[in-house]
Amino acid sequence: MKDITEARFKERLLNDIDRLCKVSPNLSIDDAKIEPIFQLYRRYRAVIHNRIEQNSEDELRMDRHKIAAAFFCAILKASPIKRKQSADKFFERTVNAQLALLFSTLFIIDLFNYSDKTNTEMDKKIYSRIFKMPECKQSKSKNYITNFIMLIEDIQLEHFDIDSELFDPKLLFIISHMFFILDSYSYQKNKCITIES
Numbered sequence: 001m002k003d004i005t006e007a008r009f010k011e012r013l014l015n016d017i018d019r020l021c022k023v024s025p026n027l028s029i030d031d032a033k034i035e036p037i038f039q040l041y042r043r044y045r046a047v048i049h050n051r052i053e054q055n056s057e058d059e060l061r062m063d064r065h066k067i068a069a070a071f072f073c074a075i076l077k078a079s080p081i082k083r084k085q086s087a088d089k090f091f092e093r094t095v096n097a098q099l100a101l102l103f104s105t106l107f108i109i110d111l112f113n114y115s116d117k118t119n120t121e122m123d124k125k126i127y128s129r130i131f132k133m134p135e136c137k138q139s140k141s142k143n144y145i146t147n148f149i150m151l152i153e154d155i156q157l158e159h160f161d162i163d164s165e166l167f168d169p170k171l172l173f174i175i176s177h178m179f180f181i182l183d184s185y186s187y188q189k190n191k192c193i194t195i196e197s
């Protein structure tokens with residue numbers, strides 16, 4: 001990653017952290033965890049590259065969804081938002097997972113989509129709209145982010161941890177595919193809105 005790109009990503013990440021920390025006085029930034037996110041991102045990205053090279057006949061490539069997956073896991077592992085002991089509300093307990101999801105979708109994927117030079121005029125209009133998350137009509141909480149975070153909470157996070165013996169590199173591709181599905185959903189939803197307007 002170029003220095004100028006990393007600086008841009010870091011600025012957005014700090015803005016997202018600041019915004020989430022303002023929701024509760026029990027949350028604050030852990031400045032010492034910001035640089036490790038980018039170091040971890042490079043390690044997760046290397047794992048993805050290695051798996052792609054091992055399976056080159058599958059015509060896999062590094063794309064925005066895999067980059068988002070690498071950042072997602074890096075943020076989840078680094079956990080740059082500190083919580084006070086009294087922080088026991090769902091939002092406070094899961095704030096780092098929320099940060100990982102929001103940064104990966106609303107910045108990484110959105111940025112790559114918007115800046116793609118091959119976009120048609122219609123694509124440019126579609127990608128200029130706010131990234132849309134699915135609605136969860138059959139769930140107690142209709143909010144997709146809440147449902148996703150509850151799912152992540154149920155998973156043993158060691159499987160995402162690159163330093164754990166339980167780390168499973170295949171999960172990076174599952175997360176990447178989940179980002180592909182979210183990206184496709186958002187595109188179709190915004191395409192309908194764009195056509196209707």
